[in-house]
Amino acid sequence: MGLLNKYLEKEILGPRFQNDMLHIALATIANVDVLVSWNFRHIVRLDKIRPFNSVNIECGYKSLTIYSPREVVPGETDS
Numbered sequence: 001m002g003l004l005n006k007y008l009e010k011e012i013l014g015p016r017f018q019n020d021m022l023h024i025a026l027a028t029i030a031n032v033d034v035l036v037s038w039n040f041r042h043i044v045r046l047d048k049i050r051p052f053n054s055v056n057i058e059c060g061y062k063s064l065t066i067y068s069p070r071e072v073v074p075g076e077t078d079s
Contacts, residue, residue, distance in 0.1 A: 002059070007021040007025065010055055012052055012055070017042050034067055037069075040068065052064065
């Protein structure tokens, strides 16, 4: 998959975490509106989201919006 290979070339994550990068690539290619993930180590991090989106744009895709579940599901105190 070309997008995954670009992520690997840019060393956004180490090769050990190809499944995490595949998750991002598939969501990008599928043109999802928002990716929601509990993966705070490799996905829901601004210092990772920016380089992923840089590659996405470079490859002709749109930026992927990534949130944690807490950001999209109202809490008990929210009205």
